[in-house]
Amino acid sequence: MNIAIIVAMTKELELLLPLLHNTSRTTVNDYTYHTGTIGHHEVTVMQCGIGKVNAAVGTLTLIDTFHPAIIINTGVAGGTGHGASIGDVVIASAVAYHDVWCGPGTVPGQAAGCPLYFESPLTPGTIERMGADLRRGVVASGDIFVSRTEEVQHILEVIPEAVAVDMESGAIAQVCHLKNIPFLCMRVISDAPGATHDNIAQYENFWEDAPRHTFDVLHRLLEVL
Template sequence: MRLGVISALHQEQAGLIEAMQDKTTLMRGMREYTSGRLWDIDAICVLSRVGKVAAAATAATLIERFGVTHIVFTGVAGATDSLVRVGDIVVADALVQHDMNAAPLFPRFEVPLLGQSKFASDLGLTDRLVDVAQAFVRHDLKTMIDDADRAQFQLAQPRVHRGLMASGDEFIHSHHRRNALQTEFPDLLAVEMEGAAVAQVCFEFGVPFAVVRTISDGANEGAPQDFMQFIERVAARYAYGVVRRLCMG
C-alpha cells in the first residue's frame, strides 16, 4: 500500500508531516509532496489548496507521479443535515458535484460523458475510516483536545456519520443555499469543496479512495466565523488522530 493523504489547508493536516519518518519533499505544480513513513505506512502528504480543480490536479499527480495505491482526503465540512453537528465526523460513502450542471445536454449533476453523478468511495477504506473515527471520538478526543476547546465547540460526545457528501466551488454560508442543497439531495450529510473532484479522478484511474471530514460549521450564516475558529483550534487534532489510528492498523 502507498497512501496519498490530501487536505486543502494546512490546518486540516498539521502534525501529520511532522510525524512522518524518512521524509523527502518534492515540488510539483506549485505543491509540496512529502513522502515518507506514517506509522509504518508508506505515505505521501500534500496540501491541495481549496476547490475542485486544485483537488483534481493533486489527486492526478499523486496517482501518476507518485504511484499511490489509495487516497484519503481529510479536512472539514459544513453540515447540511440537522442531525449532524459541529465536531461530528462524516465519512463519505458517495460524493456528488453539486455545481455540475450541463443541462439540458446532460441530466443535472451528471458528469458529462462519464454517465454518473455520484461516485462511491472504496468500501473497505470507508469501513475502516468509520471504525477509526469512532475509536478517535471515544478514546482520543478527551486527551487530544483541551477542556476549553471542548467546552467552546460543545464536543461532549461527537458522533460519526456515513453517507452522501457534496462538493462545489462555493463556500455555503446561508440557510437558503443549505436548504436548496437539502432539497436537491435529501440524504445529504455535509458539503465541502474538494471531495467529489478527488472521487472522480480516482474513479477514472481505478484508485480506491475515501473522504473523512470533521464538521466545522452549519453551512449557514454563522459558517464563516465558525469555520475560521474550528480550523484554528481543533481541526488538525481530528485529522492527526484519525489518520494515526488508520495507519497504526
C-alpha cells in the same frame, strides 16, 4: 501500501504533518509532496489548493508522480444540519457534486459519463473496526463556501442525503474514478450555516480551537486498510 492523502489548505496540512514519521519533502511541477510513514504504510501528503480545478489538477499530478494504491481526501467541511454536528468526523459513504448539471441524459449533480455518486469502498463493518465515534454519509462538493441557509436547502434538493459540504472531494473522486484508483473521503465538520448564527464566525473559531485529535482519526482509518 502506498497511500496518498490530499488536503486543500495550509491549516489542514499543518495538522496532518505531525502524524508522519521519517519524512522527506519533494517538489514536482510546483507541488510540494511530503512523504513518510504512518504505521506500516508509506504515505505521501500534498496540499492541492481550494476548489475543484485545483483539486483535479493536484490529484492527477499526484497520481502520475507517485502512483498511489489509494487516495484519501481529508480536511474540514461544512455541515448541512442532517446527521453531523460541529466537531464530528464524517466518513463519506459516497461523494457527489451539488453544482453540476450537464443537460438532458444526466441528473443534477452528475458529471457526464460518470455516476451521480462516487461510492466509497469502505464497508460499514470496516468503519466499525476503527473504534471511533464517526458519522457516515454523503459529502456534497461544489465551488462555493456555503454560508446561507438557502444554499444548504438547494444542496439538499440536489443531494438529499448530504451530511457535509466541501469544495474538493467531488473532483478528487472523479479523477480517481477515471483512473481506477480507490478513493476515500474523511472530513471534520467545522461550521454549519443557519438562520440564527454566523457560520463564518463558527469556521474561524473552529480553527482557533481546532482539535488535533480529530485528525488523529486518520491513524485508525489507516490501521483498517
